[in-house]
Amino acid sequence: MNRNHWKMKLRGRSHVEEWLPAPTDPQQLDSPLEEIKAFATNFSGKLLVRHEIPIDDKMLANLVSTQFFTCIPSITQNPHQCRRCGNQLQRLFANIPCSKCGRTHVYCRKCIEMGRIMHCEPLYVWTGPTVNWKKYDQPCKWSGELTAHQQQAADQISQLIEKGSGELLVWAVCGAGKTEMLFPGLTRALQQGKRICIATPRSDVVRELLPRFQRAFPTVSIEALYGGSEHKEGKSQLILSTTHQLLRFARAFDVMVIDEIDAFPFHHDPSLAYATSRAARTDASNIYLTATPRSNQKRRISSQKLPTVFVPVRFHGEPLPEPTMKQSWDLRSSLKRHLLPSAFIQWFSKRSRPDRQLLIFVPTIELASQLVPSIQELCSQYSTKKMVDFVHAGDTNRKKKVDAFRAKKVFVLITTTILERGVTFPSVDVAILDAGHHVFDEAALVQIAGRAGRSPDDPTGEVVFFHNGKTDAMVHAIQSIKKMNKRGKEFN
Amino acid sequence: MFCIWCDTEIMIEVNWNNLFYPDHPKPLCDQCETKLDFLSGNQCTLCGRNWDFGNRCRDCARWEKDPEWQGVLTFNRSVFSYSKAIQEMVAKWKYRGDYVLVESFRQGFQAAFTKQFSFLEVAVIVPIPLSLERLSERGFNQAEALADFLNATTIQALTRIHGEKQSKKTRRERLVSTNPFEVVTHIKTPVILIDDIYTTGITIRHAAKKLRDAGCPEVYSFTLIRG
Ligand SMILES: [Zn+2]
Ligand SMILES: [Zn+2]
Ligand SMILES: [Zn+2]
Ligand SMILES: [Zn+2]
Ligand SMILES: [Zn+2]
Numbered sequence: 001m002n003r004n005h006w007k008m009k010l011r012g013r014s015h016v017e018e019w020l021p022a023p024t025d026p027q028q029l030d031s032p033l034e035e036i037k038a039f040a041t042n043f044s045g046k047l048l049v050r051h052e053i054p055i056d057d058k059m060l061a062n063l064v065s066t067q068f069f070t071c072i073p074s075i076t077q078n079p080h081q082c083r084r085c086g087n088q089l090q091r092l093f094a095n096i097p098c099s100k101c102g103r104t105h106v107y108c109r110k111c112i113e114m115g116r117i118m119h120c121e122p123l124y125v126w127t128g129p130t131v132n133w134k135k136y137d138q139p140c141k142w143s144g145e146l147t148a149h150q151q152q153a154a155d156q157i158s159q160l161i162e163k164g165s166g167e168l169l170v171w172a173v174c175g176a177g178k179t180e181m182l183f184p185g186l187t188r189a190l191q192q193g194k195r196i197c198i199a200t201p202r203s204d205v206v207r208e209l210l211p212r213f214q215r216a217f218p219t220v221s222i223e224a225l226y227g228g229s230e231h232k233e234g235k236s237q238l239i240l241s242t243t244h245q246l247l248r249f250a251r252a253f254d255v256m257v258i259d260e261i262d263a264f265p266f267h268h269d270p271s272l273a274y275a276t277s278r279a280a281r282t283d284a285s286n287i288y289l290t291a292t293p294r295s296n297q298k299r300r301i302s303s304q305k306l307p308t309v310f311v312p313v314r315f316h317g318e319p320l321p322e323p324t325m326k327q328s329w330d331l332r333s334s335l336k337r338h339l340l341p342s343a344f345i346q347w348f349s350k351r352s353r354p355d356r357q358l359l360i361f362v363p364t365i366e367l368a369s370q371l372v373p374s375i376q377e378l379c380s381q382y383s384t385k386k387m388v389d390f391v392h393a394g395d396t397n398r399k400k401k402v403d404a405f406r407a408k409k410v411f412v413l414i415t416t417t418i419l420e421r422g423v424t425f426p427s428v429d430v431a432i433l434d435a436g437h438h439v440f441d442e443a444a445l446v447q448i449a450g451r452a453g454r455s456p457d458d459p460t461g462e463v464v465f466f467h468n469g470k471t472d473a474m475v476h477a478i479q480s481i482k483k484m485n486k487r488g489k490e491f492n
Numbered sequence: 493m494f495c496i497w498c499d500t501e502i503m504i505e506v507n508w509n510n511l512f513y514p515d516h517p518k519p520l521c522d523q524c525e526t527k528l529d530f531l532s533g534n535q536c537t538l539c540g541r542n543w544d545f546g547n548r549c550r551d552c553a554r555w556e557k558d559p560e561w562q563g564v565l566t567f568n569r570s571v572f573s574y575s576k577a578i579q580e581m582v583a584k585w586k587y588r589g590d591y592v593l594v595e596s597f598r599q600g601f602q603a604a605f606t607k608q609f610s611f612l613e614v615a616v617i618v619p620i621p622l623s624l625e626r627l628s629e630r631g632f633n634q635a636e637a638l639a640d641f642l643n644a645t646t647i648q649a650l651t652r653i654h655g656e657k658q659s660k661k662t663r664r665e666r667l668v669s670t671n672p673f674e675v676v677t678h679i680k681t682p683v684i685l686i687d688d689i690y691t692t693g694i695t696i697r698h699a700a701k702k703l704r705d706a707g708c709p710e711v712y713s714f715t716l717i718r719g
Binding site for chain 2: 091092094095096097098099100107109112113116118
């Protein structure tokens with residue numbers, strides 16, 4: 001009931017079950033069994049357009065007439081819905097005078113980056129024999145140890161995977177070590193011959209996870225799917241994918257893990273929720289990982305509709321640095337003139353660990369570059385180190401600059417919210433200039449605060465919100481961090 | 493209304509000017525509209541690119557020196573200069589196949605056409621064709637989509653043979669490479685060729701040459717972008 005309710009909300013009017021054909025009992029085909037098996041591995045659990053199926057026309061027609069493949073209309077009429085991306089916004093459908101069929105008809109604009117969905121071209125669903133995925137004996141070679149907190153979450157994940165059909169939210173603080181918590185459960189899934197997907201909204205997370213999973217499960221076939229990835233076949237038992245790439249899947253996975261369920265663009269774009277939910281089998285174990293649940297998830301947690309396990313303590317066992325707020329009346333006027341607010345200068349000159357690197361978050365790209373000279377001047381006054389740089393989303397040197405900061409070649413890095421997640425630096429102080437700006441919502445502030453104190457060698461770190469009038473987001477972010485620390489203490 | 497490029501809502505301010513004569517619904521929001529640069533300032537009289545050093549640019553001087561190509565194209569005019577913004581838009585329109593984006597160019601294309609070509613009393617529009625392979629890949633021909641905006645006689649006078657990607661060859665190679673066009677309708681009046689972009693001028697000149705050889709007295713071209 002809970003789960004169905006969630007799905008209905010994600011899918012709106014059209015339920016996937018209604019139109020997604022069930023596997024048939026296909027007629028005999030005079031192809032060798034090995035070939036059919038290879039097709040099944042390639043195509044089952046997918047929703048594909050013609051050019052994504054590397055089979056010649058004659059063979060494909062044969063597979064369709066024998067019901068190994070079933071064709072379904074790609075876009076419904078009145079109102080239009082795209083069956084690949086779920087789009088129902090009518091303004092994101094447009095007409096095209098199609099030279100293939102000679103008529104003018106709709107196409108979907110929403111998912112066009114993945115290849116255009118045309119009304120005159122069907123989607124292909126594999127309805128032939130299903131795949132028997134491999135059952136592994138001891139697939140996991142990770143030899144690390146979980147903390148008590150991690151273990152508790154890992155146990156619940158394993159239980160859900162064992163049982164199938166259900167949801168679990170893992171609310172783990174930044175730096176809790178959530179990837180490792182998955183390993184016992186995934187091991188269990190692989191022993192049972194289940195198919196697994198780890199999905200995340202952000203492609204850099206996929207790239208970062210791939211080598212870690214390859215090391216942990218060296219004998220398992222693993223594929224990483226993201227825009228621009230080399231392998232896009234998606235025929236492995238364990239798939240790491242951006243939520244975007246799941247637009248090509250349907251009812252594929254027994255275990256669906258969504259990392260950073262609250263991150264952009266997932267919580268902005270209904271088609272990603274649609275795709276993720278459709279990519280999981282109806283009896284799948286759905287596991288969501290987040291450090292900062294959004295309000296809709298929090299509502300479901302507090303009304304006990306979403307089973308939740310907390311991991312309130314970081315893997316190194318130290319509490320989260322609690323942010324402080326510093327008001328500066330001259331904040332906006334100083335920043336406008338590319339100068340630093342007085343409260344910031346005061347704080348900077350008296351930092352408890354002046355040798356610690358500093359990560360400064362600002363609301364806009366322009367401000368990030370404009371503040372460089374002022375920070376340089378301040379550094380030359382109060383510090384022996386003075387390399388200052390700035391970075392933003394469109395920065396082509398982003399990776400280089402982040403690496404330079406990590407290698408301590410840069411002392412102060414000024415950044416937009418682009419570095420709020422994912423990146424870890426062992427030992428930094430964190431300042432937000434103009435924390436009251438609307439780009440810093442509660443989730444962003446908690447994530448930003450989570451950049452400090454990541455290393456066991458330096459598990460503390462200052463986090464300061466500079467503002468000229470505190471916002472609900474700031475207050476709630478600090479409350480939620482304190483609450484987690486309290487939970488951590490109680491657990492101990 | 494929503495901007496067809498960035499999908500933000502377009503607020504239409506009602507004032508005394510448009511209260512009784514509402515403006516045409518705008519395809520682009522103001523912010524996106526300003527990203528498209530209309531060609532202006534000094535231009536090469538032959539190819540229409542921005543050029544401050546006399547009548548004809550260096551490329552055109554080179555074309556006109558070659559007896560084979562001399563006078564083949566009377567002149568080219570374009571609507572927009574090349575910019576990152578228009579490159580992105582055209583790429584999504586042409587290669588991703590987001591057909592409706594052509595509406596972004598409608599008004600500018602029509603206005604520039606009237607301004608540049610109304611001196612011609614008779615002329616026939618000929619869109620640069622795609623090869624059948626390319627056409628079936630894309631589902632539409634971008635030059636035809638642009639030609640559809642113009643209130644003039646349009647004739648598909650040419651066909652195109654599928655060949656290697658032009659962009660992979662050097663200028664020299666492209667010049668000597670065989671002409672991919674064939675004339676299917678002989679036209680005895682001036683022709684205005686339509687394409688999305690004039691980059692080196694080779695495609696346009698290949699098409700113009702075939703038309704001229706088949707008896708066309710004058711060939712002009714009009715493209716969306718001067719690359
Ligand atoms: Zn319900
Ligand atoms: Zn069609
Ligand atoms: Zn779509
Ligand atoms: Zn716009
Ligand atoms: Zn020129």
